[in-house]
Amino acid sequence: MKQLNKFTMTLLSRSSNESFSRVAVTAFIAQLDPTLEEINDIKTAVSEAVTNCIVHAYKNEIGKIYISVRILECNVVEIKIRDKGCGIADVEKAMTPLYSSEGGERAGLGFTVMQSFMDSLRVSSREGKGTTVTMKKRISVRLNGNA
Amino acid sequence: MSVKTEVNGDVMIAYLSGELDHHSAKQIREEIDAAIEANMPTLLVLDFKDITFMDSSGIGLVMGRYKVLSQNGAELSITNPSPQIYKVMQLAGLGRLAKIEKGGLKNETVK
Ligand SMILES: Nc1ncnc2c1ncn2[C@@H]1O[C@H](COP(=O)(O)OP(=O)(O)OP(=O)(O)O)[C@@H](O)[C@H]1O
Numbered sequence: 001m002k003q004l005n006k007f008t009m010t011l012l013s014r015s016s017n018e019s020f021s022r023v024a025v026t027a028f029i030a031q032l033d034p035t036l037e038e039i040n041d042i043k044t045a046v047s048e049a050v051t052n053c054i055v056h057a058y059k060n061e062i063g064k065i066y067i068s069v070r071i072l073e074c075n076v077v078e079i080k081i082r083d084k085g086c087g088i089a090d091v092e093k094a095m096t097p098l099y100s101s102e103g104g105e106r107a108g109l110g111f112t113v114m115q116s117f118m119d120s121l122r123v124s125s126r127e128g129k130g131t132t133v134t135m136k137k138r139i140s141v142r143l144n145g146n147a
Numbered sequence: 148m149s150v151k152t153e154v155n156g157d158v159m160i161a162y163l164s165g166e167l168d169h170h171s172a173k174q175i176r177e178e179i180d181a182a183i184e185a186n187m188p189t190l191l192v193l194d195f196k197d198i199t200f201m202d203s204s205g206i207g208l209v210m211g212r213y214k215v216l217s218q219n220g221a222e223l224s225i226t227n228p229s230p231q232i233y234k235v236m237q238l239a240g241l242g243r244l245a246k247i248e249k250g251g252l253k254n255e256t257v258k
């Protein structure tokens with residue numbers, strides 16, 4: 001699909017960046033005139049992916065989180081969130097609802113949220129190298145909106 | 148981000164505000180748990196009216212409070228989640244652990 005616009009940013013894996021990252025991504029997407037529900041779905045999915053980089057990928061260190069947002073043809077938004085952290089040994093297991101490698105108070109629902117709030121989710125990972133999460137969502141075209 | 152609590156007999160209401168994510172969860176959790184320990188309610192109401200955003204870290208927080216309360220035989224209920232928050236709660240099946248009132252608490256529950 002043809003790329004119409006692109007935004008990239010790199011952030012340190014500090015939890016104080018969680019709020020900023022989801023707001024920045026949705027602010028860029030605002031040019032497609034999404035509904036409030038679409039904005040909230042994207043905000044929540046981005047928050048999950050970024051939090052995973054902070055909590056899991058860079059568990060005992062501060063690393064870089066690479067975010068790119070592309071606007072493609074047909075009002076499709078593609079969001080990539082990448083880290084160079086610990087990676088995931090078994091991606092399928094990690095994506096199982098309620099699975100969490102952390103004890104404590106993690107629900108194990110981050111991937112489930114990404115999957116159900118976005119149209120598609122792809123996770124590729126290599127142990128010791130890092131993880132890339134790619135999500136897509138088509139923004140509805142409103143009759144009296146921009147198109 | 149803040150937690151304000153109000154106690155009516157056995158019922159404690161915790162009014163949460165701000166964004167509930169991994170960044171804020173620890174402080175919110177500590178404040179709620181300190182209030183539970185101090186007041187030992189039989190019903191804890193978590194009011195989400197002024198929570199503007201929540202992700203799965205918030206689900207973990209609610210599930211964790213449910214565990215703390217059920218160890219003491221107490222119950223949990225949730226009021227006023229926004230549509231975004233309600234959607235996340237539904238996905239997580241939180242309705243099985245706590246009564247979720249989209250509007251405010253019914254008066255008889257408080258009094
Ligand atoms: N970027 C990442 N790097 C390394 N491991 C990851 C990454 N993202 C996810 N994981 C692994 O996948 C598991 C599942 O992730 P998911 O977000 O679904 O649940 P969680 O983060 O454990 O809990 P929750 O998101 O509900 O707080 C994590 O417990 C972790 O082991």
Ligand SMILES: [Mg+2]
Binds near residue numbers: 111
């Ligand atoms: Mg997660």
